[in-house]
Amino acid sequence: MAVQSWSDVLKSSKKTALIHDGKRKIHYLFTDGKEMAEEYDLKTDELIVRKWRHKSTLGVQGSWLLEVGESLAGPVASLESDMIKENSSNPVFMRKDTKTSFQWRIRNLSYPKDVFSVSLDHSERCIIIKTSNKKYYKKFNIPDLDRSQLPLDDSALSFTHANNTLIVSYKKPEEILTFEQELLKELKKLKGSAEGDVDCKTQ
């Protein structure tokens, strides 16, 4: 398969839009069976949630994996409590972008700022967060840059620590900014179904 640019992949996908709850919700169904769902704030046009779901090789439907946004840990979690899950006192990792930068927040990290070190690994194209007290370690990539095949830039990375939260920011490059604006324009053209309950097909 020839390397297809991300915008072409997006264009070829089947999109469904819905305006609900003050959010513009878009569902993408890609040709390879993967699904992506995005939610944008209607007023500020900020990306609130982006999540992925795909089937495993055997055909089992996976659960939604969040790329951007906060998971809604609700009563569903207690259903699976037979197994293992992370304690609530552990650091919580989430991504929440701003207009100009990708941003990751790790809550529940009560160590002083000088414990943390954040660096870029160019060979693996990821950001690494380390702690000198060996309590927290995280390796993650920037899917947006990977999809558009853009290089990583050391100077774009910065981090702050306040209120038990470590905030890592990476300034969005020019290409991403223009791409996101174009995408948003396209998405606004999509006819979203009217606000309110959508007719749900029952069997």
Added chain:
Amino acid sequence: MISLLLIQMATTKVPEVRDITRIERIGAHSHIRGLGLDDALEPRQVSQGMVGQLASRRAAGVILEMIKDGHIAGRAVLIAGQPGTGKTAIAMGIAQSLGPDTPFTALAGSEIFSLEMSKTEALSQAFRKAIGVRIKEETEIIEGEVVEIQIDRPATGTGAKVGKLTLKTTEMETIYDLGNKMIDSLSKEKVQAGDVITIDKATGKITKLGRSFTRARDYDAMGAQTQFVQCPEGELQKRKEVVHTVSLHEIDVINSRTQGFLALFSGDTGEIKSEVREQINAKVCEWREEGKAEIIPGVLFIDEVHMLDMECFSFLNRALESDLSPVLIMATNRGITRIRGTNYQSPHGIPIDLLDRLLIIATSPYTEKETKQILKIRCEEEDVELSEEAHTVLTRIGMETSLRYAIQLISTAGLVCRKRKGTEVQVEDIKRVYSLFLDEARSSQYMKEYQDSFLFNETQTAAMDTS
């Protein structure tokens, strides 16, 4: 009133912590651990729980090699012989020698007759359960060194247990909340602080990799086989490719389920559409060509095969021709009898065209020496000690009545012996149970003598249809 409460409290015992290590019950064939062949496929007289039947065991060994090679599909074998000559034992022996990775599906001929599913559907499901697909899949695992396990049992003894598990790598540390199932499997694996473990997040399977090197100097009693491993690096949660074997039937079920919330209400699988099966077949072939998956043809064992009817036999004829077909092993104890669903007589109750495709292994009745040997093995399996005379008497009973009846007497005689506080079963105990329980021949005799006094004896003329 208060004293009564106190007594009550004293009597509510703390329930015993039950051992979760697997307890196996002793079944009719639990003493069989293999076919008892040497490397040259020559049968040993007594080995792996098998006694005698040398010719049929050698034949089964050849079939076993064919299955292990995995190249030949759609062969069928029939094991024929009188009742109690070890037909099922040979099939079990094959299953045991194949190991856990080759699928072995066993069913009895009567199992396929169900009102919820057609006969052929039940047969196709059985066929597809006997074909394994070894495939790579990515799963999320947690890998780290155990820092601390803390399990709280509620003071009342009942209710959910709560637990916490702290795991670390060289770079980080995380606390996990444990569910009930997880606590059980952790205590079953006897995981303790200092062990390096992996947990499959989806299935909850725990694997102990060894003990951490940092604990090598602990003054702990350790077995010689304790392995020391490095504490893992990097993140605790990783995505790893694992190879596992699933049966075609399992893939069918996954892909035929009603999607969405309706799946909650459809617990049973019901019939699987043939389109789904065709799709899966095509996909599996594609995977095989791409090198992503490997097909492992297994064994389908149908016991009491004479219980199948004409439609099933013609289905088998057709199914054996498919290249995605397992090796079929059937067993029957019938001679020339009516084929179910027709008025034709045929050997073993199997139509001639199917018989023509079969390799037939015959089993012969056991000799006295072999019977004695089998009874000895069963005594060991059932933990009953037998005196030499009692053993001889039991062997005589086995020869004159049936092997199964003699085996039944072992545990009953053992019980009688224990009740009189004896340690070894004597001839008296055998005599006692022999008089208490009738064997088949004596029971028939008794019936002939006293049938007039039984209820409904007026219907005695109606012949019983057993075929």
